[in-house]
Structure formats: C-alpha cells, structure tokens
Amino acid sequence: MNMTEVLKEVGRGKRGARDLGFEEAVAAAKMIFDQSATPAQIGAFFLAERIKMESVDELYAFVNACRSHAIRFPRPDSLDCAGPYDGRKSSFMASFAAAFVLASAGLPVTLHGTESLPPKWGITLPDVLREMGIDEGVRGREQTIRAAQQTGVLFVPAESWCPPLGRLRQIRVELGLRTILNTVEKLADYSHSPYLVYGVFHNTMFDRTAQLLQRLDYRKALIVQGAEGSEDVYVDRPTRTYLVENGNAKLHLIDPETYGLESSLPDITWTAAKQLHVTETVLTGEAHMAFINQTILNAGLRLHLAGLFDSVEEGVYTSKSLLEGKSPWQLFCRWREALSDAQVNSL
Structure with missing residues (x-):
C-alpha cells in the first residue's frame, strides 16, 4: 500500500473516510517516519486524520513506529x-x-x-x-x-x-x-x-x-x-x-x-x-x-x-x-x- 492509496481511504471527508486497519496504519506510519512519503502527502495525511479522528489501531501503529525509532534507556519501576x-x-x-x-x-x-x-x-x-x-x-x-x-x-x-x-x-x-x-x-x-x-x-x-x-x-x-x-x-x-x-x-x-x-x-x-x-x-x-x-x-x-x-x-x-x-x-x-x-x- 503506497501513500496515495492511504490518502484515498482516510481523505474522503468526515463521512466518507474509513479508519485504516492495523497493518495499513503500520505501513502509513513507516512511510511518514521514514519520510518516504512526500511532505505534501504527510501534511495531507495529518489533516485527513484530524478531520476523521484517529482510531485506536492507527494510534497503536504510530506509537510502535515512534518507539522503533527512539533511543530508549530502561529504568525499572520508573x-x-x-x-x-x-x-x-x-x-x-x-x-x-x-x-x-x-x-x-x-x-x-x-x-x-x-x-x-x-x-x-x-x-x-x-x-x-x-x-x-x-x-x-x-x-x-x-x-x-x-x-x-x-x-x-x-x-x-x-x-x-x-x-x-x-x-x-x-x-x-x-x-x-x-x-x-x-x-x-x-x-x-x-x-x-x-x-x-x-x-x-x-x-x-x-x-x-x-x-x-x-x-x-x-x-x-x-x-x-x-x-x-x-x-x-x-x-x-x-x-x-x-x-x-x-x-x-x-x-x-x-x-x-x-x-x-x-x-x-x-x-x-x-x-x-x-x-x-x-x-x-x-x-x-x-x-x-x-x-x-x-x-x-x-x-x-x-x-x-x-x-x-x-x-x-x-x-x-x-x-x-x-x-x-x-x-x-x-x-x-x-x-x-x-x-x-x-x-x-x-x-
């Protein structure tokens, strides 16, 4: 799934847009965090999600993507x-x-x-x-x-x-x-x-x-x-x-x-x-x-x-x-x- 296909799903307006499935959201998050999507596509995705409102699956996929790119220093019981x-x-x-x-x-x-x-x-x-x-x-x-x-x-x-x-x-x-x-x-x-x-x-x-x-x-x-x-x-x-x-x-x-x-x-x-x-x-x-x-x-x-x-x-x-x-x-x-x-x- 490329970013154009993602935008066709989430960018149909408040009534026509659908939530991405988890695997679709993982793909979208990867394209955004890797910036293989263009700035225009990333901005369009952000706006479409704001209108549609993010689903739990979408949020979960993006959190995982964020964590995969982050430096993490374990601190037990923190x-x-x-x-x-x-x-x-x-x-x-x-x-x-x-x-x-x-x-x-x-x-x-x-x-x-x-x-x-x-x-x-x-x-x-x-x-x-x-x-x-x-x-x-x-x-x-x-x-x-x-x-x-x-x-x-x-x-x-x-x-x-x-x-x-x-x-x-x-x-x-x-x-x-x-x-x-x-x-x-x-x-x-x-x-x-x-x-x-x-x-x-x-x-x-x-x-x-x-x-x-x-x-x-x-x-x-x-x-x-x-x-x-x-x-x-x-x-x-x-x-x-x-x-x-x-x-x-x-x-x-x-x-x-x-x-x-x-x-x-x-x-x-x-x-x-x-x-x-x-x-x-x-x-x-x-x-x-x-x-x-x-x-x-x-x-x-x-x-x-x-x-x-x-x-x-x-x-x-x-x-x-x-x-x-x-x-x-x-x-x-x-x-x-x-x-x-x-x-x-x-x-």
Whole structure:
C-alpha cells in the first residue's frame, strides 16, 4: 500500500473516510517516519486524520513506529510523565517540581518534551532549562543519563532521542494544527516505564486513550484531564482522571479538598523565567501555597500510582514532609549542576 492509496481511504471527508486497519496504519506510519512519503502527502495525511479522528489501531501503529525509532534507556519501576509538547500558557508546570519530590521518595521519573509546537505554542521544559543556563548540553545523552543516575530525574529532548520527530517538525509548524503526533510522541516511553501519567485535553480522548494504553502494557497508567491538557491535576477544583490497570479503565475524580489542599491560584503572567522561579520557590518552601499544594497533590497521587504507598493520603503526607525537609531542593540543585557540567564538557 503506497501513500496515495492511504490518502484515498482516510481523505474522503468526515463521512466518507474509513479508519485504516492495523497493518495499513503500520505501513502509513513507516512511510511518514521514514519520510518516504512526500511532505505534501504527510501534511495531507495529518489533516485527513484530524478531520476523521484517529482510531485506536492507527494510534497503536504510530506509537510502535515512534518507539522503533527512539533511543530508549530502561529504568525499572520508573514513572513516565507525559505532558503536552505544545507547552503551557496559563498554568504552572507542577510535574517539573513534583519530579524532584518523587525522586527524593525513591521513584525514578522521566520527563520529556521539545521546543514549542502547535497548536498552543506555549512554554515548554526546554524553555525552562534554557532559563537555568542549560541549552545544547542537555542533548548529550551520556551526560543526561548520568544526571538521571545521580538524581533519579531524566529529561529527554524528544527530537534528539527520536530523530523523525525533529524531521517532521517543519510540516507540523506549517500546518499549525494538532496532528496524530501530538498524541503519539508522548508515548515513546524512553525509559520502558511501567507507570505512566498522561495528560489529555478533551473528554472525547478519554475512552480512546484508555483503550490505547491497555494495549501498551503499562502496569498502571493514569489519564488526567489536567491544566491545559497536561498531566497535572488541578488544585483549585476537582480533576477527571481514568485509572488504567489490569485491562480495565475506571473514572476517578481527584478533589483537592479531600486532602486539605484546595487552594485558589494567583493570577500570573507565565514566562519561562516565571516557571523556573515558581519551581525553585516551591522546592525551597517560599512559593505561594497554591503551587506548593499543587506539587504535593500531584506528587502524592503519583507515589500511590507507582505503588510506593497504599493511599494517596500517605503519598501526600510524605511529599509534604519531603518538601519541608528540603531534600527535593537539594536534589534539584544536584541535577542542575550535573546538567551544567554536561554542558561545559560538551563545549
């Protein structure tokens, strides 16, 4: 099946288009990731899929293709935090601060992302790292892995570890729209993690994502309809989540009031510098209490997800205690130093 034949099937409009079978989707994914299809064909496929909406078979085929092109560094019992690659415009990146709380509790964490992408064009983790003085040096895999081995926190620049994502960037930029890659790239699973927390934006993605994750063999996965489609649960209102475990998906409502953490968020104009400042002040205990509470809630929830504690309450209590003891801040400083050393050594 060539790309012209694929487009004839998926490009007939919302009523006439049909979903590709799994083997057909595998062929389409191969042509796109290998770029044996032309840029015009790839762009047409992305638009047709957006109109039709991707099936679970199609998503599964593209995730497998993405993983087959990715460099993957196994980290047993780790947690993968799959946030939006198109970044943030109006919310705090609680996952970044929470990663150091989790690592302090003994849970390895993998974060990943790229420079900003459409449709949101928000602030991303690479923007925050640049504010820390860490830029190209973070792309050195050996040094990045060494920093993770020293601290428990791994950051993966996805377009470096999965080169086809970098080669497809220009097409995505020119389209300016969400594509199938917005879902797929977050599931490259760079650490072979058994635990996943995955952000979605729309209610319509819950069931489809749950079906997909059941086929990807995670031990436990939490789908979160979080701030700006992120994996971060809210601290000022309840958050809809789906827990995927043992082939089943169950709806759970995470209410911060249940844990005594509900807080009103201050009005902030977010920049990369502000994201970094709030992260650092959360870890030193000097931030607005809403951001401290949001970090505690997200960390506690994930410690329970990964089986380190029998309840979210225990995870919340431990996260609060760790923050008060400053061990996550010390770990953050070690991580920053390790990546800064990596940058110096790469020059």
